[in-house]
Amino acid sequence: xxxxxxxxxxxxxxxxxxxxxxxxxxxxxxxxxxxxxxxxxxxxxxxxxxxxxxxxxxxxxxxxxxxxxxxxxxxxxxxxxxxxxxxxxxxxxxxxxxxxxxxxxxxxxxxxxxxxxxxxxxxxxxxxxxxxxxxxxxxxxxxxxxxxxxxxxxxxxxxxxxxxxxxxxxxxxxxxxxxxxxxxxxxxxxxxxxxxxxxxxxxxxxxxxxxxxxxxxxxxxxxxxxxxxxxxx
Amino acid sequence: xxxxxxxxxxxxxxxxxxxxxxxxxxxxxxxxxxxxxxxxxxxxxxxxxxxxxxxxxxxxxxxxxxxxxxxxxxxxxxxxxxxxxxxxxxxxxxxxxxxxxxxxxxxxxxxxxxxxxxxxxxxxxxxxxxxxxxxxxxxxxxxxxxxxxxxxxxxxxxxxxxxxxxxxxxxxxxxxxxxxxxxxxxxxxxxxxxxxxxxxxxxxxxxxxxxxxxxxxxxxxxxxxxxxxxxxx
DNA sequence: TTACTTAGTTGAACACGTTCAAGTCGAAGG
DNA sequence: CCTTCGACTTGAACGTGTTCAACTAAGTAA
Numbered sequence: 137x138x139x140x141x142x143x144x145x146x147x148x149x150x151x152x153x154x155x156x157x158x159x160x161x162x163x164x165x166x167x168x169x170x171x172x173x174x175x176x177x178x179x180x181x182x183x184x185x186x187x188x189x190x191x192x193x194x195x196x197x198x199x200x201x202x203x204x205x206x207x208x209x210x211x212x213x214x215x216x217x218x219x220x221x222x223x224x225x226x227x228x229x230x231x232x233x234x235x236x237x238x239x240x241x242x243x244x245x246x247x248x249x250x251x252x253x254x255x256x257x258x259x260x261x262x263x264x265x266x267x268x269x270x271x272x273x274x275x276x277x278x279x280x281x282x283x284x285x286x287x288x289x290x291x292x293x294x295x296x297x298x299x300x301x302x303x304x305x306x307x308x309x310x311x312x313x314x315x316x317x318x319x320x321x322x323x324x325x326x327x328x329x330x331x332x333x334x335x336x337x338x339x340x341x342x343x344x345x346x347x348x349x350x351x352x353x354x355x356x357x358x359x360x361x362x363x364x365x366x367x368x369x
Numbered sequence: 370x371x372x373x374x375x376x377x378x379x380x381x382x383x384x385x386x387x388x389x390x391x392x393x394x395x396x397x398x399x400x401x402x403x404x405x406x407x408x409x410x411x412x413x414x415x416x417x418x419x420x421x422x423x424x425x426x427x428x429x430x431x432x433x434x435x436x437x438x439x440x441x442x443x444x445x446x447x448x449x450x451x452x453x454x455x456x457x458x459x460x461x462x463x464x465x466x467x468x469x470x471x472x473x474x475x476x477x478x479x480x481x482x483x484x485x486x487x488x489x490x491x492x493x494x495x496x497x498x499x500x501x502x503x504x505x506x507x508x509x510x511x512x513x514x515x516x517x518x519x520x521x522x523x524x525x526x527x528x529x530x531x532x533x534x535x536x537x538x539x540x541x542x543x544x545x546x547x548x549x550x551x552x553x554x555x556x557x558x559x560x561x562x563x564x565x566x567x568x569x570x571x572x573x574x575x576x577x578x579x580x581x582x583x584x585x586x587x588x589x590x591x592x593x594x595x596x597x598x599x600x601x602x
Numbered sequence: 603t604t605a606c607t608t609a610g611t612t613g614a615a616c617a618c619g620t621t622c623a624a625g626t627c628g629a630a631g632g
Numbered sequence: 633c634c635t636t637c638g639a640c641t642t643g644a645a646c647g648t649g650t651t652c653a654a655c656t657a658a659g660t661a662a
Binding site: 151153156188191 | 639640641642643644
């Protein structure tokens with residue numbers, strides 16, 4: 137808004153480098169969609185982007201880092217796609233279902249090479265690992281989305297559980313994605329089935345947790361999460 | 370036993386090739402333990418095994434396939450390690466706990482490069498993917514182990530759930546392994562904590578499933594599994 | 603013995619991801 | 633105008649996993 141940002145952490149003026157960076161990323165995603173990840177070579181990316189091979193490494197530390205960039209992008213698409221629904225709908229189950237459906241829709245074009253995402257995601261050394269510091273911003277945004285899913289609904293949830301639930305839902309959603317990656321059925325029908333049903337189950341479980349019978353289990357789950365967090369520090 | 374097997378599917382007589390094969394595998398695991406997976410080159414393996422580079426590919430289709438061989442081996446170690454306990458103990462929770470503990474113990478020497486296992490495991494294209502046909506024997510053996518855990522215990526489990534539970538427990542155990550891979554705490558303490566607590570929770574849930582309140586949820590879970598299996602065919 | 607066959611072995615060659623020392627470009631300072 | 637400096641760009645070179653056509657060894661039938 138003001139005349140000039142003096143020294144902002146991440147200014148937004150597009151330099152020459154920014155253009156090159158974007159061209160490389162755009163070209164890479166294009167090729168990934170066309171031929172898949174493994175079959176796309178860095179040389180091919182550089183060539184189509186009209187850039188020297190080494191230059192791609194000036195902007196992206198590795199081939200995998202190109203995927204991280206893609207990951208951030210689909211996440212933003214997903215946020216947009218479910219904003220309307222979250223503003224309108226008040227029923228927890230429908231909210232969660234909507235979020236998961238739009239997630240699948242947003243990811244669909246990349247199903248072909250999404251495997252590589254999880255391939256790296258499961259590798260503790262990879263920057264793509266969702267638990268790595270490098271991707272924690274995306275993860276936090278993602279769990280924030282699930283917090284929003286809960287907040288906008290009218291369901292009563294015990295406060296202790298409420299605090300942890302976004303993390304658990306994020307984990308749940310990662311499980312779904314993992315299933316989706318392996319799902320070769322046309323239009324990912326099996327994953328859709330899984331989502332429809334599992335959302336129902338999850339929603340039920342959430343409401344059930346208020347029952348006295350389940351209190352001990354709930355407490356144990358929460359205590360476990362606490363302890364793990366302790367030892368992590 | 371008899372004089373000569375005429376044409377058995379997979380005879381057991383050790384040919385020259387078997388020796389070479391074993392030497393390569395042994396050397397590979399040795400180097401993996403010493404330097405980790407990424408840092409071990411196929412050339413180094415070939416050299417120490419006193420074999421030509423190309424020969425390693427005669428016996429193992431790829432570097433990853435060497436890991437699959439290792440995977441089968443630790444699984445056998447694990448089976449042995451928990452046999453005694455399963456013969457003795459009758460309490461479900463203790464049985465499950467014992468199995469999971471021994472699993473971690475058996476895997477401990479390989480923690481350093483276990484990441485690569487899951488890296489490939491999450492990739493739908495990889496032969497290491499636990500859902501792939503190539504590794505289904507190991508998976509079946511593994512779920513059979515969990516069936517044994519249930520069978521030897523005195524807990525009453527609804528038959529419909531009983532049929533699916535080994536698969537669910539296998540999934541649970543994969544989740545634990547995934548956590549373990551990312552666990553950098555000394556001696557994998559965090560994973561141990563996770564196991565101690567989560568086994569308790571799982572055991573509780575299993576016994577709780579007989580409760581009338583939980584019947585609808587149980588039924589829905591089972592129906593979901595059924596539907597997914599249907600669509601897979 | 604000789605010819606044929608199959609299992610096992612070889613290392614040069616290939617394609618790829620990645621690195622790096624050397625460049626080019628454009629703006630700021632003199 | 634020249635110089636300097638740092639952002640940006642270049643492509644040759646490296647190390648890697650993997651392939652392959654050619655070779656050897658050893659057994660089998662004639």
